[in-house]
Amino acid sequence: MENLAVILPLIITVVAVLLGVLVIWLAVKLMWKVAEPNEALIISGLTRGTLESTDGMDFKIVTGKGALVVPGLQTVRTLSLTLNETELKVSCVTSQGIQVVVEGVVIYKIGDAPAFIANAARRFLGQQPKMESQVYNVFEGHLRSIIGSMTVEEIIRERDKLASQVRGASGVEMEKLGLVVDSLQIKDLQDPTGYIQNIAKPHIAQVKMEARIAEATRNREAAEREAEAAAQIADAQSVSAIKQSVAQANAERARANAAQAGPLADATARQQVVVQETEVAKLEADREEQKLQTTIRKPADAKAYAQRTEAEAQKAADISAAEARAKRTELEAQANARRVEVEAQANATAAAATAGATRVTGEAEAAATKARGDAAASAIKAKALAEAEGIKARGEALESNQDAVIAQQLAENMPAIVAAAAEPFGHVDQLTVLNGADGVNSMVGGIITQAGSFLPRLSTALKNGQGHAKQQPKQPGA
Structure with a gap:
């Protein structure tokens, strides 16, 4: 009992506190007003002097939050903000x-x-x-x-x-x-x-007209497109037919080529073999040609050129030697003739000095005459020998190089030849030359040309004469 007496006041106190809290919560719940997001609370009554009141206003506006409204002292109403x-x-x-x-x-x-x-x-x-x-x-x-x-x-x-x-x-x-x-x-x-x-009527009329024009244009374009489409269809069909024909022709050609492939391949192979053999033969011929050129032709040409050069040199040397011998023989003959003549004169003088005037003179004259005869005979003999040597040298030169001897003779007689060609002009009293210096040059050139035209005939004649002279036998004692 004592425990119950102690606990009971405690329980009553707790219950009373709970009841008080509950009452306060219910009172606050009844007095607490919350504004919705789309509304405003208008609180009138005991509001002056509060923080929420607006200056100059006798009511309070609450939006987006809550406010405590004292029943009997304040009134709250909502104002929609929708x-x-x-x-x-x-x-x-x-x-x-x-x-x-x-x-x-x-x-x-x-x-x-x-x-x-x-x-x-x-x-x-x-x-x-x-x-x-x-x-x-x-x-x-x-x-x-x-x-x-x-x-x-x-x-x-x-x-x-x-x-x-x-x-x-x-x-x-x-x-x-x-x-x-x-x-x-x-x-x-x-x-x-x-x-x-x-x-709107004019615009409507304009629009209607443009609509009709546009419709007509579209109809025309549609007709053109249809015609173009039909033409394209026809073209496509034609192209298709052509392609089919081409394909068929190609197929036929392919079959024909396939049928000819075997023989054609054989012929092509044989042709290639022949071509290759021909190329090989050409190469071998070129090789032989090069070998002939290197081993035979070039050495032969070199040898022939050497022989020709040597013959020309020998020919020139022979001509020079023959001319030198002829000249030396002629000079020796002249020297012998002078020596004989001098000796004869000396003998004549000595004979005249030892003999008597008449006898000595006759004898001297006779001796001198004889000496002169002997000298003349010796000179003639020497000259004949020199000419014989010259003829012999010219004959030898003719045998080795006949053209060179003839050319030398023509060159020696060229003045006489030109004079003979110009001789007809010596009987002309007056000569008129046109074109001045050009005319004179043309005339002189004609003379020289005329003289030159004689040269082949003279050369032929000289050759024939030389040959004839060569063929004649030498006279005894000549």
């Missing part, structure tokens, strides 16, 4: 005096700033459906005012400009109402008088 929509259908008159009906829609809401919420709370708290009519009236007046300064064409072309001007003109009034315009759209423009329709 979007609202108002349909517009306003009859207006343009600057042209034309009546039009403008249809649009205004999307608006209460502004998020405390001033906008306060204005809207003062005007629409508990009466939010009235906002639609207020907004309609505001936009109706401004829409009529702005359309009255515009033409129908401007309204049609510049709807965005119209909406912007209406929003700008109604902005101050909407702010006083605590509202913000999110969007203003001009949906339609009705024309009871038919002005817009009449404006």
Whole structure:
């Protein structure tokens, strides 16, 4: 019992505390109000002097958080911050005096700033459906005012400009109402008088005409395309037939080539063998030609050239030696003749000195005459021997090089030959030469040419004479 008396007060205290906490929690729950994201709490009553109250306001605005509301002392109401929509259908008159009906829609809401919420709370708290009519009236007046300064064409072309001007003109009034315009759209423009329709008629006619022209053009192009397609089909069929024919011809040619492949391959192989053998024969012939050129022809040419050079040198040496012998013989004969003549004179003088005048003189004359005869005979004999030696040398030279001897004789007698060719001009009293120096040169050249034309005949005659002289036998004692 004593334990129970001790525990019972403790239990009662705990229960009382729990009950107090529960009561406080229920009271706080009933007094604590939380604002939704799309609404604002308007708390009126005992609010002046609190932190949440706005300067100049006798109520408190709570958005996005909670607030403690004391029942009996404070009242809390909600103001929706969601979007609202108002349909517009306003009859207006343009600057042209034309009546039009403008249809649009205004999307608006209460502004998020405390001033906008306060204005809207003062005007629409508990009466939010009235906002639609207020907004309609505001936009109706401004829409009529702005359309009255515009033409129908401007309204049609510049709807965005119209909406912007209406929003700008109604902005101050909407702010006083605590509202913000999110969007203003001009949906339609009705024309009871038919002005817009009449404006569109020329354009419609133009469009219809262009449509008909375009349709005709498309029909024409379609017909052309169809014709082109048909032509292309025909071309394709023709090409296909040609290709088939070509393919068939190629197939036939391939079969024929296949049939001829064996014999053709054999013939080609034989032809290649013949070609190779021909090339080998050509190479062997070239090799033999090179070998002949190297081993036989070039040495033979070199030997023939050496022999020819040696013969020409020997011939020149023989001619020179013969001429030298002839000249030496002639000089010796002249020297012998002078020596004999001198000896004869000396003998004659000595005989004259020892003999008597008459006898001695006769004898001396006789001796001198004899001596002169002997000297003359010796000179004639020496000259004859020299001429014989010269003839013999010329004969030997003729045998070795007849042309050289004849050429030397022609050169020695060339002045006489040219004089004989020019002899007809000696009987000409007056000679007229045309073209000046060129004429003289031509004339002289003709003379030399005429003289030159005699040279072959003279050369032939000399050859014949030399041969004839060679064939005649020598006379005894010559």
